[in-house]
Amino acid sequence: MVEVLRCLVQTMDSKSTHTRTRGAKWRNDSELDNAIRVFKNESDVLSNSCTKLALINPADMPADGLKSLFDEIFNGAQRVYNCYRLLSELPLSSPFAESLHKSVRNELTEVQGLIHSVGTGQFEACKSAVGLVWDANKAIQKLPNTNKAAYKRSIMEAMMVVQDTNREFRQALSAMPTDGKPAATDDFVDDEFSDMEDEDYTPEDVPYVEACLSLMVCCFNIMRQIIEIATVVSEKIESANLETKNESVASSHLADGVIEQWVADLHILCHELKKSVVDLGVEMYAPLELEGLASQFNAVNAIIQQIISKIDTDFAMEHA
Numbered sequence: 644m645v646e647v648l649r650c651l652v653q654t655m656d657s658k659s660t661h662t663r664t665r666g667a668k669w670r671n672d673s674e675l676d677n678a679i680r681v682f683k684n685e686s687d688v689l690s691n692s693c694t695k696l697a698l699i700n701p702a703d704m705p706a707d708g709l710k711s712l713f714d715e716i717f718n719g720a721q722r723v724y725n726c727y728r729l730l731s732e733l734p735l736s737s738p739f740a741e742s743l744h745k746s747v748r749n750e751l752t753e754v755q756g757l758i759h760s761v762g763t764g765q766f767e768a769c770k771s772a773v774g775l776v777w778d779a780n781k782a783i784q785k786l787p788n789t790n791k792a793a794y795k796r797s798i799m800e801a802m803m804v805v806q807d808t809n810r811e812f813r814q815a816l817s818a819m820p821t822d823g824k825p826a827a828t829d830d831f832v833d834d835e836f837s838d839m840e841d842e843d844y845t846p847e848d849v850p851y852v853e854a855c856l857s858l859m860v861c862c863f864n865i866m867r868q869i870i871e872i873a874t875v876v877s878e879k880i881e882s883a884n885l886e887t888k889n890e891s892v893a894s895s896h897l898a899d900g901v902i903e904q905w906v907a908d909l910h911i912l913c914h915e916l917k918k919s920v921v922d923l924g925v926e927m928y929a930p931l932e933l934e935g936l937a938s939q940f941n942a943v944n945a946i947i948q949q950i951i952s953k954i955d956t957d958f959a960m961e962h963a
Contacts, residue, residue: 672789675733679788682726686750689719690780693757697773702766713758720754723747737907739793742786750779791877794910795870801917802866808924809859815929816852819844842929851936855927858943862920865950866913872954873906905956912950919943 692715704712727747735743757772759765787793844852919942926936 675730675735675790676788678726678730678733679786682723682730683784683786685719685722685726686780686783689716689723689750689754690776692716692719693754693773693776696757696761697770700766702764709761713761716754716758720751723750734903736790736793736903736910738797738910739787739790742793742796746779746783746786750776750783753779791874794873794906797910798866798870798913801913802863804917805859805863805866805920808920809856809863812852812856812924812927816844816849816856819849844929844931848929848931851931851933852927855923855936855940858923858940859920861947862916862943865947866916869909869913869950869954873909877902877906905953909950909953912946912953916943916946916950919946 692712695712696716724747727743730743731740753772753775757769757776760768760772787796919939923936923939923943926932926939
């Protein structure tokens with residue numbers, strides 16, 4: 644049984660990440676909504692079956708009873724995997740597909756660990772193993788029900804990384820000594836590690852750091868605008884297509900998958916921007932190395948220009 648579950652996980656990992664963005668509706672996708680609801684329900688059923696192992700002492704169960712419970716858990720895991728396969732056949736956005744794959748893989752792995760613990764007589768580890776299955780199920784219940792929600796969540800996660808990076812260096816800037824004296828040090832720092840202490844910015848560093856912080860704020864605002872623009876454009880085009888009376892520009896874009904690919908490209912650029920901001924942060928630690936800082940600053944700006952160019956398209960401007 645454990646080997647079969649391991650094979651299911653390996654089968655999931657052997658397949659490339661699902662990227663069928665063409666036809667991945669922004670909203671109004673009843674097929675996806677129904678499939679994800681069934682999937683979440685099966686995950687709940689599996690979690691409840693596993694809970695039974697925490698409410699009883701497996702060592703006191705007769706062999707037939709334990710086998711019956713194992714079969715129940717295994718069948719539940721099979722149903723979860725089958726739901727995952729059905730969902731994977733639907734047009735999904737890349738962030739939706741990645742979240743789905745990660746959550747299912749995690750749940751099947753935790754169920755596998757639970758069965759292994761009981762099967763090898765590690766009954767003390769049983770309750771903690773059940774807790775891990777619960778956590779995996781909670782993650783599945785939090786999965787979005789639409790591609791729109793998946794995109795928004797993924798971009799907002801990127802925004803949080805940019806915001807945290809900005810906050811770190813704003814705090815470093817505000818910690819600069821203002822009276823010409825060095826910042827207070829901890830008398831209890833071991834001399835062995837004294838050369839690893841953070842260095843302060845110099846007054847000459849301040850304009851460069853402030854410019855980088857302003858660029859990060861710009862990145863944050865652009866990501867927020869991407870969510871707003873993608874929402875407005877996608878929903879207007881889908882609404883026009885659903886009316887079936889106006890099958891000119893809107894219909895052709897949806898039929899060709901242009902709008903789905905446009906949103907997917909913006910999502911990719913968003914995460915490239917996040918990574919570039921993090922790389923900029925690496926260059927912002929004192930003492931500054933201006934050549935590397937300038938190079939990374941320009942790299943961030945180049946991605947911003949790509950995003951602006953992607954947004955500034957005929958069909959986007961027409962429906963924004």
